[in-house]
Amino acid sequence: MDLASPQELRPEAAPVQRGAEETEPVERGILVIDDSEVTRQEILAIIQEAQLFDHCYEAAGGAEGIKSLQHNRVDLIICDVNMPGIDGLKFLDLTRKKFKDIPIIMLTSARDMETKIRCFELGASDYVEKGSWKERGPELRARVKTHLELKKSRDRLRELASIDELTQVYNRRHFMEELSREFSRAVRYQKPISFILMDIDHFKKINDTHGHQVGDMVLSHLAALIKQALRGSDVVARYGGEEFAVILPETELEGAVAAAEKMRRTVEREGFPSQDGPLDVRVSFGVANWPRHKVAHVDQLIRLADDALYCAKDAGRNRVVVAQE
Numbered sequence: 001m002d003l004a005s006p007q008e009l010r011p012e013a014a015p016v017q018r019g020a021e022e023t024e025p026v027e028r029g030i031l032v033i034d035d036s037e038v039t040r041q042e043i044l045a046i047i048q049e050a051q052l053f054d055h056c057y058e059a060a061g062g063a064e065g066i067k068s069l070q071h072n073r074v075d076l077i078i079c080d081v082n083m084p085g086i087d088g089l090k091f092l093d094l095t096r097k098k099f100k101d102i103p104i105i106m107l108t109s110a111r112d113m114e115t116k117i118r119c120f121e122l123g124a125s126d127y128v129e130k131g132s133w134k135e136r137g138p139e140l141r142a143r144v145k146t147h148l149e150l151k152k153s154r155d156r157l158r159e160l161a162s163i164d165e166l167t168q169v170y171n172r173r174h175f176m177e178e179l180s181r182e183f184s185r186a187v188r189y190q191k192p193i194s195f196i197l198m199d200i201d202h203f204k205k206i207n208d209t210h211g212h213q214v215g216d217m218v219l220s221h222l223a224a225l226i227k228q229a230l231r232g233s234d235v236v237a238r239y240g241g242e243e244f245a246v247i248l249p250e251t252e253l254e255g256a257v258a259a260a261e262k263m264r265r266t267v268e269r270e271g272f273p274s275q276d277g278p279l280d281v282r283v284s285f286g287v288a289n290w291p292r293h294k295v296a297h298v299d300q301l302i303r304l305a306d307d308a309l310y311c312a313k314d315a316g317r318n319r320v321v322v323a324q325e
């Protein structure tokens, strides 16, 4: 089969930070929402002194704040309570569900205990009383720092919970969430999506001959090779013991077949490092695609790829098989 390279068949998507790559440094952003321009500038000056953020965004009200959240990567919000239009409380009410991971510090008046409590009820992380910023500055900085650190820990925990420790690609649980999300998105926007299931040929023999330690090394080395062969926007996971799965968003069937062939050839050429010298490893692939395969549910897409993978094994292994329509 003469195949074009995956790059020709699949336009390079915008780079997305995924999985283990998220441990790389990320650019942090803060959003300051206040109807007073003077207050915004004072707060931004206080925040910039702490050098915790790479980007500072500002908004003059709740509506503008929501727009900024939709377009920017924000790690922390400082929001005034009293604003015309969408005020601080309404802003909390509108954003807490969708942006619940972003801590929000409210700017309140000193005496209004009722409002402070209401802020917490609506999901605020903290408040700072408005007043002379010369006095309040260090307190605001300290609170911002604390909440940013807490967010970083939460982000890290979530990341660890979604990664397969041995291979450093996504685990199956996280992958299934991603697949459901990507499949719904594909159907909603009428964009193609491909799914590849792959399985190491005769993996049991590798374990039996060289031991489980070598088996583990083969798995982690294979995961690294797979990631290298794919785009940043493709999602790779360890699907089972020696089984891996890939989501290829916005990819036609031909592009997915080319990507699978590229992975297959890469693995075939590679001598897998082991204490017993370089090992030959082979992998079989099953490929399915929506809308080429007329499936209504993501489970059917998986089943089709699984059937194709079975056919690849049955036909002699070390090959790519497309699911039957």
Ligand SMILES: [Mg+2]
Binding pocket: 034, 035, 036, 080, 081, 082, 083
């Ligand atoms: Mg105000």
